[in-house]
Amino acid sequence: MIGQTVLGRPIEAVHFTPPSYATPKPPALLFGAIHGDEAVTQLMLERLADELVERPPGRDTWIVPCVNPDGVIAGTRNNANDVDLNRNFGAQNWGTARRPGYNPGTAAEDQPETQALVGLIERVGAHRLIAVHATYRMVNWDGCGEPLAQEMAERCGYPVEHDMGYPTPGSFGAKYGVERRLEVITLEVPYLTVDERGWTDCRSALRWCVDLPSD
Ligand SMILES: [Zn+2]
Numbered sequence: 001m002i003g004q005t006v007l008g009r010p011i012e013a014v015h016f017t018p019p020s021y022a023t024p025k026p027p028a029l030l031f032g033a034i035h036g037d038e039a040v041t042q043l044m045l046e047r048l049a050d051e052l053v054e055r056p057p058g059r060d061t062w063i064v065p066c067v068n069p070d071g072v073i074a075g076t077r078n079n080a081n082d083v084d085l086n087r088n089f090g091a092q093n094w095g096t097a098r099r100p101g102y103n104p105g106t107a108a109e110d111q112p113e114t115q116a117l118v119g120l121i122e123r124v125g126a127h128r129l130i131a132v133h134a135t136y137r138m139v140n141w142d143g144c145g146e147p148l149a150q151e152m153a154e155r156c157g158y159p160v161e162h163d164m165g166y167p168t169p170g171s172f173g174a175k176y177g178v179e180r181r182l183e184v185i186t187l188e189v190p191y192l193t194v195d196e197r198g199w200t201d202c203r204s205a206l207r208w209c210v211d212l213p214s215d
Contacts, residue, residue: 003116006080026127031064036071038134058211091174136188142177
C-alpha cells in the first residue's frame with residue numbers, strides 16, 4: 001500500500017523485479033484510473049501485472065492499477081474532494097487556466113492520492129512513467145518520451161501526439177515531462193469491447209515499456 005484515499009481506501013502498488021542477468025535500466029512506473037471514470041485502465045494494468053507474475057519484466061517495474069479508487073467506485077472523474085488529480089501535481093503552471101470540472105485543489109499536491117503517487121515516484125527513482133487514460137486511441141509523450149512513444153505506437157497502431165490540443169496545468173505530464181524531462185507517456189486506450197480489441201491493441205505496447213518481449 002502506498003497511501004490512502006480521501007475516504008480511507010488503500011492505494012496499492014505491485015512491484016516486479018527483473019531477472020538477475022538483465023542489464024540494469026531505470027525503473028518504470030505505470031499507473032491507471034487517476035480518473036475514476038476510466039476504470040478500463042485499471043483492468044488493463046491488472047492484466048499486465050498478471051502477465052508479469054508469469055514472466056518477469058526486463059526492468060524494475062512498479063504498477064499502480066488504480067490511483068483513484070474513490071472515483072472508480074463513485075463513477076466520477078474526480079476524487080472524493082471533487083479534485084481532478086491530473087491537475088493537482090506541483091508543476092509551475094499549477095492552478096492556471098482553470099476550467100469548470102477541472103478543479104486543481106486548494107494547493108498543489110494537497111490530495112492524498114497525488115501524494116501517494118508522487119511519493120512512490122520519488123522513492124523508487126522512476127524514470128519511465130506511463131499514465132494510462134481512456135478513451136481515445138493515442139500515444140502522447142512529454143519530456144524525453146518521444147522514442148518510446150514511437151515504439152509503442154508501432155505496436156498498438158495508435159497515432160503519436162505531442163500536444164493534447166488544450167492546456168493541462170498541474171498535470172502529471174507538466175511536472176514530470178515538461179519540467180523534469182523524464183520519459184513520460186500518456187497512453188489513451190479504448191474501452192474493452194466484446195472482442196477485447198483494446199487489450200489486444202495495447203498488450204504488446206505495454207509489454208514493450210517494461211522490456212518484456214512479445215510472445
Ligand atoms: Zn483521464
